[in-house]
Amino acid sequence: MADKLRERLKVNTVIKLYTLILLAEGPKHGYEIMKRLEEITGGSVGPSQIYPFLRQLEQAGIIEATARGPRDKKLYRLTERGVEFVRDILEGAMELIQAAVEIIGREKVC
DSSP, X not given: OHHHHHHHHOOOSHHHHHHHHHHXXXXXXXXXXXXXXXXXXXXXXXXXXXXXXXXXXXXXXXXXXXXETTTTEEEEEEOXXXXXXXXXXXXXXXXXXXXXXXXXXXXXXX
């Protein structure tokens, strides 16, 4: 089941990975996610990079959206299934992270 979900959602960009990490930190509005991604990546991040992925996550039951505030902005939060999904994604990324640590050097990381 987890493999099918990972295949369907294709977390294959830094933007998608960071979006999941930001949501794991706590509930966020789409605009807040975009601004944080711009800070993290140092580049421009537009709605077309965020909202389609958020819709996919919502349809898959990974996140839920609730309207809050005067303009009914959606607040996105991970579901229990979403927390498990993010953990699975991050565990899968550990090999990449370990390779990066070896290249950079453990002394700079730890």
